[in-house]
Amino acid sequence: MTRSTITAAESQSTRRGRGRRPADEVRTDVMHTVGGLLLTEGLADLTFERIAREAGVSKTTLYKWWPSVGALALDGYFHAVEDTLAFPDTGDIRADITTQLHHFVELMTTTPAGRLLTELIGYSQTDKDLAAEYRRRYSSQRRELATERFQRAQDAGQIRSTVNTGVLVDQLWGSVYHRLLIPDEPVDFAFADALIDNLFEGITTRP
Amino acid sequence: MTRSTITAAESQSTRRGRGRRPADEVRTDVMHTVGGLLLTEGLADLTFERIAREAGVSKTTLYKWWPSVGALALDGYFHAVEDTLAFPDTGDIRADITTQLHHFVELMTTTPAGRLLTELIGYSQTDKDLAAEYRRRYSSQRRELATERFQRAQDAGQIRSTVNTGVLVDQLWGSVYHRLLIPDEPVDFAFADALIDNLFEGITTRP
Numbered sequence: 001m002t003r004s005t006i007t008a009a010e011s012q013s014t015r016r017g018r019g020r021r022p023a024d025e026v027r028t029d030v031m032h033t034v035g036g037l038l039l040t041e042g043l044a045d046l047t048f049e050r051i052a053r054e055a056g057v058s059k060t061t062l063y064k065w066w067p068s069v070g071a072l073a074l075d076g077y078f079h080a081v082e083d084t085l086a087f088p089d090t091g092d093i094r095a096d097i098t099t100q101l102h103h104f105v106e107l108m109t110t111t112p113a114g115r116l117l118t119e120l121i122g123y124s125q126t127d128k129d130l131a132a133e134y135r136r137r138y139s140s141q142r143r144e145l146a147t148e149r150f151q152r153a154q155d156a157g158q159i160r161s162t163v164n165t166g167v168l169v170d171q172l173w174g175s176v177y178h179r180l181l182i183p184d185e186p187v188d189f190a191f192a193d194a195l196i197d198n199l200f201e202g203i204t205t206r207p
Numbered sequence: 208m209t210r211s212t213i214t215a216a217e218s219q220s221t222r223r224g225r226g227r228r229p230a231d232e233v234r235t236d237v238m239h240t241v242g243g244l245l246l247t248e249g250l251a252d253l254t255f256e257r258i259a260r261e262a263g264v265s266k267t268t269l270y271k272w273w274p275s276v277g278a279l280a281l282d283g284y285f286h287a288v289e290d291t292l293a294f295p296d297t298g299d300i301r302a303d304i305t306t307q308l309h310h311f312v313e314l315m316t317t318t319p320a321g322r323l324l325t326e327l328i329g330y331s332q333t334d335k336d337l338a339a340e341y342r343r344r345y346s347s348q349r350r351e352l353a354t355e356r357f358q359r360a361q362d363a364g365q366i367r368s369t370v371n372t373g374v375l376v377d378q379l380w381g382s383v384y385h386r387l388l389i390p391d392e393p394v395d396f397a398f399a400d401a402l403i404d405n406l407f408e409g410i411t412t413r414p
Contacts (some may be wrong), residue, residue, distance in 0.1 A: 003210040118332045119275040125329025131390075139389045163410045166392055167382075174385030175377035181328055181388065182346045183338075185373055203370045204408025207261055 009155075027065060028079075030055045033035055035080025042112035045117055046073060057116065070130045074137035078115065081107060087145060093153035094200050100170060101192040108180060109187055118180050143169050171199060234272060235286075239261045241279055242287025244346065250326055251321035269381060277327065277337045281344035288314060293353060300360035301407050307356075308379060308399040315387060316394055317356060325387050350376050 033055040037046060040191050046069055053060045054116050067070035088096045124131035132163035143166070144167075150165035159165070178185045210241060240262040253276055259266045270300050273279040291310050295303045302355075315321035331338035350373070357372035366372070386394045 020351050093275065093408030108404055122329040122332025125388065126327045135389065135391055140391050143391055149346060153230050160266065160408070163405060164401050167398065167405060169390075169407060170382035170385045171378045171402060174382045175374075177388075178377045178384055179382075180331065182342065184342055184347050184350055185377075189374075191377075194371050195378060198374060198406055199410045200379060201367070203366050203375065203406045205364055205367050 001099065011062055013059025018197070024055060030057060030062065030065075030072070031076045031079045034197065038073060038077050038116055039080055039111050039113060042116050043073060048072075068129065070123075071128075071133040071137060073116075074120070074133055076115070078138050078141060081113065085142070085145075087149040089149065089152065091156075092185075093156075093158045096149065097128070097172070098193065098196055101176075101196065105176060105187055105189060105192050108176065114180055114187075121181065122182060132178070142173070146173065168199065171195065211329055218335060232267065233264060236262060237269065237272075238283045238286045239281025245280060245284050245323055246287055246318050246320060249323050253280075275336065275340070277330075277334075277372055278340040278344060280323075282326070283339055284320070285317070285345050285348060288320065292349070292352075294356040296359065298357065298363075298364045300357070300363075301403065303356065304379070305400065308383075308403065309396055311380060312383060312394055312396060312399050315383065321394075324384075328384070328388065331411065349380070353380065378402065 028118070030051065033189070034046070034051055037051070039131060046063050047207055048059050048069055049103050051069075051072065053064055062072065066075065085100065090096055120130070120134060124134045146169050147165050150163075150168055153159045153164060154161060154163065175195050176187055176192070179185055179191070185191070226267065240251070241258055244258070244261070246337065254264050254267050255276055258276075258279065258383055270277065274283065291314055292307065294307050315324070320408055327337070327341060331341045353376045356365060356370050357370075357375055360366045361368060361370065361372060382402050383394055383399070386392055392398070
């Protein structure tokens with residue numbers, strides 16, 4: 001990319017105001033663009049070149065904020081699904097987790113998100129940098145949001161005080177990832193409901 | 208490999224008897240060799256060439272039985288861990304699952320098996336053939352063995368009749384794989400015990 005095209009691209013970013021837009025706003029715009037591309041097309045054709053063009057920013061700007069396309073994809077994806085995967089809090093933990101887990105299953109099975117995440121997890125098994133970015137920019141934050149909701153339910157006396165709420169993340173969303181990654185069995189609402197039922201009811205025949 | 212080296216390799220396989228060894232015996236020997244290599248060295252230097260040399264069989268024989276090194280690795284690994292991952296049946300389902308899950312966690316965290324499996328799962332996200340071999344030669348068989356043990360417990364009235372025992376595979380071993388693949392949190396016996404506790408006790412505060 002030549003100096004003149006960089007300037008042309010940057011100039012688009014002034015359209016909303018008289019001066020340069022604040023960095024935060026540009027950053028959010030880029031993530032919005034990337035999130036949109038990921039949820040419609042997946043990871044295949046995502047390059048810094050294309051993102052710079054579609055978001056109307058320079059590649060230099062992108063490189064300044066993100067070390068790799070994978071890192072930017074993860075930030076973009078996190079923000080793109082933040083609302084869809086938000087945790088409701090109606091006071092009924094079981095109902096709220098059911099709502100959220102259904103949204104998660106729907107996202108994974110009816111949009112390119114499922115394939116995107118399994119590919120990123122796949123690559124990260126042999127790419128240490130991507131693995132670190134995945135944990136930092138995506139999974140650890142999602143884990144925290146889920147744990148917070150369960151923590152509130154535990155504080156409200158709905159979940160046993162001896163339950164390690166972090167483990168529930170692996171037994172709900174982790175179990176869904178397990179079936180997405182090794183698709184021996186289907187991922188659907190019935191599966192989501194069975195995951196929840198086993199934990200909330202317990203699996204034994206005790207009275 | 209020339210015709211004469213193939214013959215030389217095949218001739219080693221006659222050492223135990225007067226004629227050629229039965230195919231089943233050769234096949235088992237090959238899987239034993241591969242399993243041993245995988246549990247000591249992992250996947251990195253595994254080639255048909257090396258396996259043929261170490262198992263004393265021809266490459267032609269290997270190609271006849273296995274379409275790829277990945278397929279042979281999965282068969283070899285399945286047999287190598289079959290005893291370690293066997294399901295005890297003392298009549299106490301919780302104790303038996305605890306024993307088995309501890310063995311699984313130990314295998315995954317103290318031998319190259321953990322890295323081997325996460326790499327195979329990783330590659331299989333973008334390699335359809337490997338994904339099919341993984342399910343056919345490894346995961347579906349392991350899933351069946353686990354489900355059988357839970358089924359017996361269900362028949363014995365220890366597990367609620369409404370529990371889909373297949374889902375338990377995802378909530379126990381699948382949860383461990385989740386942490387191995389996305390290592391935000393540690394995989395240890397305390398984690399294994401918490402997985403079991405959540406399912407057997409239920410997570411709610413009901414009396």
